[in-house]
Amino acid sequence: MSPRPAIAAVLDGLADMHVHSGPSPFPRRFDHVEAARDGARIGMRAMVAKSHHHNTQMDVLAMTDRLAEVEAQVFGGIALNSTVGGLNVHAVRMTLRMGGKVVWFPTISSGRHLDCHPEDGAFPTTTVPLTLERIDIVDGEGALKPEAIEILDEIKEQQAVLNGGHMYPEYIKTLFQEAHERGLKRMVVSHPDFVIGADPALCRELIELGAFIEHEVGMYDPEGTQKWDPKQLLTWIETLGPEHTVLASDFGQQANPKPVDAWLRVGEALLDLGLPEKDLRRMVRDNPAYLLNLDA
Template sequence: MGSAENREAARALMAQIDDAQADRLLRGAVDLHVHSGPSTMPRQVDHFQAVEEAAAAGMRGILFKDHHYSVAPFIPLMERVLGHLNVAMYGGLVLNNSTGGFNPFVVDAQLKQGAKLIWMPTAQAANHIRSSHRKQRLASNVQLRPSPGLTVVDPYGEILDEVKQILDSIAEFDAILSSGHLHVWEIWKLFTEAKKRGVKRLLVNHPMYGLHFTYEDIKEMAEFGALIEQSACLYIDSRFNVFSPEELREHILAAGVAHSSIGSDLGQVDNPTPVEGLRQAIKLCLALGFSEDDVRMMVRDNPARLVGLDVE
């Protein structure tokens, strides 16, 4: 089924769900995948607007992700201006070449400035570059200076020493480690090493999109202790849609609701806003047969626990 058919199917299912029910479940939600601006790519909302829209929807928190800089140092300034909205704000660092790559000194400094999450390389990961051939997966609409592909392993398949130092820093600050856009084989190697070094918070983003996961990989990774995040933009009425509604259900059930979360992965132009995208994902999940408790767990409780927020 192509993207147009997927979007049509998603719209038909979402129409079955009352807006008020979705809005009720959106209250208290935590979105760990917000691509607001400024950025090297056009964005529909800036960081301030993203917080304001989240507050209007009654959301509890959002985490900003940019592929080429860290929002973490700006969070104290945003809290001074927007703190009265009572939306928890978080930032983190993506380890692309544009931010220093596997540089333990940069990671240490960012963690000391409050970075909550460290993503492995995304747009400049070797797997991303390979998987973006003919723009089939993980393609980017911005042309930066050509970058060598990054991998966490040496030619013998062992985790690089500098990556081990980074894992030690993540463990020290009890921050979150995300798989970024690494290949599933690299992720297994990385997460195994991370757990040995005391990293407790593990996150996999869109495992079936460009990371070459199988359903068995998702199941085993969830059992290993990682939270499996599905990106709303890949399933809803979005120009990034590549999966059918039925595939969303399958992807969630592969990990199990107890080990799943949903992030919007939105903020791009000509797409739903992060808040609207999460709302659509909630409606789609309900239409697919997930209960209200299931949805709350995926959009509220599980992401809240990952960032260290208390859950009622």
């Protein structure tokens, strides 16, 4: 799919903070370099490679020679699921100090995700048999575990991004309240209406704490597996404001289109629905650039 000049110009310089390229135990359609190379079709400035299972910053470093030929900057991060030891500050410290940019609190190991997908990590079917353990960030009294607080301090020190993962909304709120008190400036809630179940009222509370709300254009792509109505996305944007919203693809799965094609289709759909170009640019370029500290 070749970009039309109008939408390509609007998307130029975007930073995709949620790309599921490989390697991964889940089936992926391309690796991080191939994803970044394909991003050149829309002038992608940066992307973050996400895995539910491992620290992707080491992948990125291993691909340095190939990435040198790609225009976009590629960053890794770490999701605090059982395959990395859960709330493992040592793994977080290594990831961020090796150049990683994002720490996702538990995704497929969160209680909320397991409620929605009790198939124990087969989301979708893994290419190899794996085990999964539930990871909670609070103790029996509902207080944040000390290791979660230590991780917050490491994120702050490295000026990285705190992402609430797939946790229960009340856990995300507890985490972000502590993060706000400790002075963290870069916080993100991914797909509040998928798995997590955070309504706009709660999202406003999280925004007050300094969070951005991330919506995934892949879920609104008519060629993808979800096929949600873009009008729903526009309603979220109008309700919370483009200044508090980040758009990302959440694509790279073998069963879905390439992220760029989702960006083109959904971006154009939003413009057709009346979203101003400046608002789309803010959500795909300016807000992610701030979160990733690209202009430091």
